[in-house]
Amino acid sequence: MATALLQRRLIFVTGKGGVGKSTVAMALAQVAARRGKRTVVADMNGAGEQHERQLAPDLFTLSIDPQRAMEEYLTVKVGGTAGQILGQSRIFSAFAMATPGMRELLSLGKVWELAQTRRRTPGADPYDLTIVDAPASGHGAALLRTPRTFAEIAKVGPIAGQASTIAATLNDRDFTAIVVVAIPEDLAVTETLELDEALQRERLNIDAVVLNQRHPDRFDEGDLTALRLLAAAPAARLAVDAEIRARLEAEQAARLEQHFGERLQSLPYLFKPELGAEELELLGRELDL
Ligand SMILES: Nc1ncnc2c1ncn2[C@@H]1O[C@H](COP(=O)(O)OP(=O)(O)O)[C@@H](O)[C@H]1O
Ligand SMILES: [Mg+2]
Numbered sequence: 001m002a003t004a005l006l007q008r009r010l011i012f013v014t015g016k017g018g019v020g021k022s023t024v025a026m027a028l029a030q031v032a033a034r035r036g037k038r039t040v041v042a043d044m045n046g047a048g049e050q051h052e053r054q055l056a057p058d059l060f061t062l063s064i065d066p067q068r069a070m071e072e073y074l075t076v077k078v079g080g081t082a083g084q085i086l087g088q089s090r091i092f093s094a095f096a097m098a099t100p101g102m103r104e105l106l107s108l109g110k111v112w113e114l115a116q117t118r119r120r121t122p123g124a125d126p127y128d129l130t131i132v133d134a135p136a137s138g139h140g141a142a143l144l145r146t147p148r149t150f151a152e153i154a155k156v157g158p159i160a161g162q163a164s165t166i167a168a169t170l171n172d173r174d175f176t177a178i179v180v181v182a183i184p185e186d187l188a189v190t191e192t193l194e195l196d197e198a199l200q201r202e203r204l205n206i207d208a209v210v211l212n213q214r215h216p217d218r219f220d221e222g223d224l225t226a227l228r229l230l231a232a233a234p235a236a237r238l239a240v241d242a243e244i245r246a247r248l249e250a251e252q253a254a255r256l257e258q259h260f261g262e263r264l265q266s267l268p269y270l271f272k273p274e275l276g277a278e279e280l281e282l283l284g285r286e287l288d289l
Contacts (some may be wrong), residue, residue, distance in 0.1 A: 005208060006032050006289045008116040010169070012132045014195070015181035015190045019153030020212040023283065024181045024267070025133040030277070032286040033058040042111055046132050046144075050110070052124075056277075060127070062114075066103040067277045069110040070096060077158065084283045096166040104146040105163060106270035110189070112166050115175075137180075137191050140270060141198040144170060144178075148202060170204065182256065184214055184249035189256055209260045209289070211253055213269040217246035 002224050005011060005028075013025040025041050032039040033056060040060040046064030055061055071087030083133065087093070096102050113120050115130040134140045147170065152161035170176050179197065219227065221244045224243055230236035256264050266282050275283075 002207065003174045003177075003289065005177050006035065006037065006129065008175055009117075009128070009196060010111070010130050010132070010176045010254065011179055012134045012140070012176070013179045013181060014137055016191045017136040017208075017288055019183045019188055020267075021181050022133050022208075023280065024179065024210050024212060025131050027034040027267075028130075028179070028289070029059055029131050030056075030280050031287065031289055032129045032131070034284075038125070039129045039131065041133055042109055042114060042116055044111075044132060046133075051064040057214070058185075064110050065079045065096065066105045066106045067093065069106040072113075072121060073106065073109055076122075082225055086161070087263070101146045101149060105150055105159075105166075108143065108147060108160060108170075108182045109271045112169055115169070136143045137195045141195055144199065144206075145202050162221045173207075178204060179205050179208045179210060181210045181212050183212055184252040186252060189252045192256065193259060206260070207263065208224045209264050210262060211256060211266045214249055214253070214266045215242065215246055215269050217243070217250065255273050 013021050013028070015021050022043070023044075023136040028101055029039045029041045036058060038058050038060075043061065043063045047065075050062055050065040050068040052062045053062050069092065071084065074083035074087040077083065085276070096106075111130060111132055114127055117126050119126050133212055135143055136172065147163045147167035150161050150229065151167050153158035154163065156210060180192055182188045192209060199206060217238065224240070225238045227239050231240065253264075253266065267286050270279050270282070
């Protein structure tokens with residue numbers, strides 16, 4: 001039996017762009033916080049500040065900034081002023097940031113730091129759970145592959161050491177979970193299946209697929225026949241369209257179900273112009289965590 005999602009210390013949420021990664025990350029975080037877990041959502045897509053901000057009791061957010069992550073890392077590792085000078089040195093920084101994968105490695109280093117029971121950042125309180133609002137699928141796979149690549153290429157030295165520690169953490173299924181969000185559309189489902197393949201090559205496992213934005217399926221065959229007879233009436237037309245959509249969605253859900261089985265969960269489409277704390281709570285309650 002796999003460790004329950006919210007029992008882990010680190011959860012990555014990825015998926016195709018716009019499918020609801022941030023929404024699901026926040027919904028998960030709200031559930032965890034309500035259960036008394038000190039939770040932080042680390043956004044890897046935003047250009048916000050890498051500064052821990054409290055949203056609610058036990059609920060925090062921050063935006064990961066590779067440059068800041070490097071400065072912090074050097075300050076802790078190299079020590080005080082020397083580290084700060086290195087971190088702020090334009091040449092050093094330009095060199096580091098130009099190394100392929102270095103931004104990803106530094107960002108993951110910060111995520112790793114947030115998830116530790118004993119934080120490396122002086123004076124920082126530990127979190128029980130770190131939820132990463134990760135980059136979209138393709139970049140997400142590349143991101144998760146980065147530490148192993150660095151560990152293999154660098155072999156020895158502080159970078160190899162740090163990278164293999166992070167890689168081991170990502171592969172530890174009691175510690176880290178990967179959640180993929182999809183919507184019931186052909187492209188998003190295909191991308192989810194491809195992502196699973198890419199992650200499996202890295203010996204990484206998708207723990208849950210959240211099929212977001214499912215529309216209700218209200219009618220059976222008999223209803224549909226009756227509705228078609230009424231097709232001249234606009235309301236009946238809308239109902240038929242909705243039913244066709246629901247069936248197309250069911251086909252896409254079946255593709256995911258076949259592959260992921262019990263790991264698949266669904267969330268309803270909420271007919272709201274914007275999703276606030278209340279809607280996130282509703283979505284969170286729908287999830288089996
Ligand atoms: N279940 C849902 N019902 C209705 N709207 C949703 C749902 N999930 C997400 N949305 C909306 O879809 C848009 C994209 O969601 P977001 O979480 O920002 O996606 P991503 O982070 O993957 O780009 C947002 O406007 C969000 O409010
Ligand atoms: Mg987002």
